[in-house]
Amino acid sequence: MKTFLDCLPCMMSQALRAGRMATNDEKIIKELLDSIGAMIKDIPLENTPPQTGDVIYKKVREITGVIDPYKKIKEANIQEALSLYPELKEIIRKSDNKLLTAIRIAIAGNVIDFGVGKDFNIAEDIKNALQQDFGIFDFNEFVKHLEKANTILYLGDNAGESVFDKLLIEELNKPVTYVVRDIPVINDATYEDAVASGIDKVAEIISSGSSAPAVIPELCNNDFMERFNKADMVISKGQGNYEGLSNVKRSVFFLLKAKCHVIANDLKVKENDIILKGINF
């Protein structure tokens, strides 16, 4: 997905939020915003938004000196998600369509996103996602691909959401490789966050090799790209990964919540719709 004009003020807002997570020093945050402002002219609209995000969060690390501003928030979100796990496991167990219920819960977990700047309430958002109609619903194709797949590459998104991904991985009932960001960026899941979420119990965990807040083929390492190209099925979580991968040639199933009007327009759905969208299937 290309960068839209609306993404540019949003990048400034993201830098402000991340700067505030990293420091209370208003002068440092002003310096950060000065730098991000000056960078706007070098952002081509042809780039995907997370490519720009990569540059911006690098600048946040450089100017504030803080590598992981969202560390404590990520830990708290993982703990909250883990506390909901037994109840959700039970909801899935009792449901008529366990896979679909697990998909709904995994998408609901996608609200735990500090890139977008919306308030969320994890428990409440899950309740809603269990009822909500899908904006795009390629479930039948998802099931067909799943039945045939021997290797599944599951692209993680946020820390905390990762706990809900575990619930879905358990229902996939196939060997899964779970992909995390190479280093901390926003509140996205790293290797450490995935382990804290219990993903290591149900999947192999690998890094995309990139610091971007999304899987963007041009920025990932060769090892990852080989796995990406060869996997029988790719399941991609979240907005960032959709933005980075919406134009790739291989089949991908995107699970996300359309949390801003830009992505909702791109997907031709309403803001806050839940999405199960396959491409090239």
Place this chain on the structure above:
Amino acid sequence: MKTFLDCLPCMMSQALRAGRMATNDEKIIKELLDSIGAMIKDIPLENTPPQTGDVIYKKVREITGVIDPYKKIKEANIQEALSLYPELKEIIRKSDNKLLTAIRIAIAGNVIDFGVGKDFNIAEDIKNALQQDFGIFDFNEFVKHLEKANTILYLGDNAGESVFDKLLIEELNKPVTYVVRDIPVINDATYEDAVASGIDKVAEIISSGSSAPAVIPELCNNDFMERFNKADMVISKGQGNYEGLSNVKRSVFFLLKAKCHVIANDLKVKENDIILKGINF
């Protein structure tokens, strides 16, 4: 009021909105955002937000070549407000406290603001403002000052809102001078807009002498400042005028709706509260 860090991404959003009102050419709007981004480093947080707004809307005019991007919207808002006028006049006539009801309606009109970027529904917002509790309510002091005043300077804000200002001016029952922006900026009322709103029937209309989207003493002309300093009573409408005047030495009564969290924090009220605040009285 000083510029807060949150104002900087907001300035980018305002430039984007104004750019889009002026042109459909994405390249020109990108060029505009590039310029605004590069200007962030020259914005001292000590400035008031509308001082920065002045520079930004100048850049919008310079890069898009459009002097009044909100012209049509202003005309439509004035027409809608005029269509509500007879009904509101009747509500005031029948009310127990005509002055207070007119103040509520004048504040409700302050939602017609394209600087803030919130959706609004004029008729509905007026209904709410007739019921809503005030966040700050210096009404007794307002009445005392009004009773003693022989000259009232009324600082207008948005076009359309100006029609509701007329209703309040009619209840003040004193000689009023109504102040407009010197040239079009956002959807703020100019001389032409004030006349289209019928203000010329109830008040003298003068310009602040400034292109800023607010009355900022340093940017206004001498004629205006003399009137400002000498007026028995100053009534100031809207966020911009509050931001520009909150630190002046003379008494001012501010009527506004706190439409963003920055101004709500500064006033120590809740976002969307309605405000009647006097200073130095």
